[in-house]
Amino acid sequence: MYWADELAAAVAGPQVVNDSKSPSGTVHVGSLRGVVLHDAIHRALLGAGLPSRFLYGVDDMDAMDSQALLTPDAVDRYMGAPLCRVPAPEGSSAANYARHFVGEIFFRTFEPLGIKPEFYWVSELYADGRMDGCVKLALDRADRVRSIYLRVSHVERSSSWLPIQVVCENCGRIGTTYATDWDGSTVAYTCKPDMVSWAKGCGHEGRMSPFGGRAKLPWNLEWAAKWGLLGVTIEGCGKDLATAGGSRDRSDAISREVFEVEPPRNVTYEFLNIGGRKMSTSKGQGVAAHTIAEVLPPEQLRFLFLRPRPNQVIDFDPEGDTIPRLFDEFDRIAAATAGREVKGELPADYDRLFTYSLLGPSPDVPAAAAAFRPAFAHLALLLQIPGVSIAERIEAEKGAPLTDLEAAILTERTVAARAWLDSYAPERARLVVRHDAVPLEVAALDEAQRGYLAALSVAAATENPRSGDVWQGLIFRVASESGLASGRAFAALYAAFLGRANGPRAGWLLASLEPAFVLDRLRAAAG
């Protein structure tokens, strides 16, 4: 059974699927895996007849900790402040930085994937008092929290430490404050200049109430608090958090022992590596989510994440054959889902995989499966031949007019193929007509092939072919008259014009070039 369906079959009753993101980091391709995975789980639950909600929380009470996201003059003022209180970048109409982030990142990368969770803002949970109960419980049971940190993670907190981060009343920072002495309604705190390396506290000392948005729980407690508050039953996390004694273990223990709520079912998911190496945001080429999204349309991107089981590493190398193969595999599975016979073995539950790769919530699977999809590599080739009408060619290959859906797929693929040719496509996928000089590869042609090129130049000079199909007919006729196998005739032409052993349909290629150049080149290559 497909992994998401298996999960859905293992639970009963109404479900709440939750995912969240701190809006301080950039979204790279790897972080899309979590969202796609939660979306698939949500759809699997609905498909199994279970009521399900899909929530997505924005952790906008987190401290701004990335200088790169701020203008230099804002760094001093806002590093360490809650993201919901950092102004949006210049030119943005968003109310604050966190809102800007969601508008920019979420709507651009998640929404095209057909993912539409119910949003909530963690800052609002605090501001409207819904978190107050958990805040009080955490402070009342601070000793228990400390002992969990020690037992689960071997992290020793000072006996004065409290599980709360207050917003400094003087400078507004949250990342720099240290709170002590909970008296049941207020805590004492200091805004320390040296609390963290990335922000400088103002030195203010005071005493304040931690309720109603004036403070936030530390990460592990906040996570656990959200589970209870929102009734979360399923929430996966990346393997960085799921490690033994790590964040997830800590939050699970806090949920059980401090808030007395059973934590949600976990689905640990592996990362996405680029070419066998981890993605490096700092070195970052081809790493940002939008970069990959340019080359992979939404359905193929979902497919990439949904094909392996969650706990398997995905090694995605955008160079080489990876991208065309991904399209081919998708198309093969679409064909199989439509009931057509396909070559090779199919993954288990390929039809479920295909369904979840389509954009939700309830796609027309039979229509999508039956749709005609031009092979990606073939399309990329056609795109490089001047004067070819893509739509006409593809329609001719299908043998019937394209439906609206098919036309949309073609447009989407055309855009992706262009982006691929501009970025990741290997040299052998790129066609360059060698206008300046006869390619070196011509030297490898034999006498028969040279003779063929000469004969073709003579025939072309007298018959003056203009259109692709007339050229194509001539190419075959002269080959036949010369007693040369057509495959070798084509190889000679590709060598003469492209310096390659193969290429696009030669007739159309020659028809797209200057007639005088074609004749010159045929003669020159014939020797």
Add this chain to the structure above:
RNA sequence: GGGCCGGUAGCUCAACGGUAGAGCAAAUGACUCUUAAUCAUUAGGUUGAGGGUUCGAAUCCCUCCCGGCUCACCA
């Protein structure tokens, strides 16, 4: 040091207790119209190593070896 994933044909991977398989690459052949195409045929393997469980192990258990990621400060 802890955790997770992986090691199967030249390459990418499938099979997850029941005769080791596919795609690509390779070799050979076919082709007068999709040429990164299609079709046919061939070759290619002590499933990282060693033990154990089983009628039967790539698959389950144990011990190693190798590779990758990740955690141990913060979120």
